[in-house]
Amino acid sequence: MKSNEIFEGKPVMAFDNAADRRNFLKWAGIFGVGSTLVAAGVTRPFSASAQGGGDIDILNYALTLEYLEADFYKQGVAAKLVSGREEELIVPIRDHEAAHVSAISSTISDLGGQPVATPKFKYPGPTFKSRDAFLKTASTFEELGVTAYHGQVTRIKNPDILAAAASIAGVESRHAAVLADLIGGDPFPAPVEATKSMAQVLKAAKPFLK
């Protein structure tokens, strides 16, 4: 992975104006599984001013994290480390992360950007050897994902992208709470979600990137 391509997002302004903000509501529900803004019949919802490189950089950053999560759960579920109710709770997480990869990739393309390629991942030896190691790593990834999304809230310029990112971030919060419960952690570490910068997230994710 070329981290300088992905983590080079520049600070961006908040929405240009109130009208941009209000567009948020209009598009906030259409970022569903397998659907993109184009698929939903929204061909050019973005003003020219909102198509700068900043948002695409942020989307590629999110995409990289989603690639990592999707790959991680694919391997973890395949390793048959969880069963019963735990498996029932984990399998949809795997599917969500795959859906996030697909949706973010499509959106980057729709915006005229180039989705980053899937990085090669590596996991510490014991990761898929036991239920505990799998779920503990999963919890770490989910909490990291939550803080990564929340760290970009005020840097995203395009309201539609912000809406889409928020709609994904909420699901990552759900995952984080469920995983914390499964490993005996704290599902509610604070009354407001914490944030992490790209640099902080990269540092945490780097051990998993080849």
Added chain:
Amino acid sequence: MNRRSFVKGSAAAIPATVALQMMSTSAFAQGFSNDVDVLNYALTLEYLESEFYRQGNGAGLLSGTEADYLQQVGADEDAHVAALTDTINQIGGAPVEAPAVDFGESFASRQSFLTTAHVFENTGVQAYLGAAGFISNPDILQAAAGIFGVEARHAALIGSILGLNAEDGVYMGATETPLTQAEVLKAVEPFLAGMGAMAGGAAVTR
């Protein structure tokens, strides 16, 4: 745990003169004309949740880890009420008062308490997502997003301890879905006592 206030210092970015037409009963009036409107809308929902858990947690329906979890959920809602109230004051607005509530038979059993809690939490998630686009101050947006995520945690955990299906129970799909004010009002209306007095609210139900 540090249950801190948020958006410290955000007042500097807010115009000194903010229209203060909000009345205590009009938090559900159609549309938001400024950030105070959005915050008061959120505050009304948080008041509802806070009081709901105060009564529910006081009813002795839960035990063990479940009781601990729901105590924490209630404490989060209290923190949201305090933080939203502080923020509205910081930016020169007038916080709405707590609405009169009536939770009916919600506290008849563990099942009814948690089932109603699950509805409140999911509605809260959808309300924040639906209102976020109306927020203009980045600090307030950051805080609202941060609360939104915690409501999603609550919703998932409560769905989980209820033993609901993973999908459409614990999770609500790969992405969250927003609700408009009118839709949120419809969902919480049964718990608001004296809705007839809510002129603004009545308008959106016509």
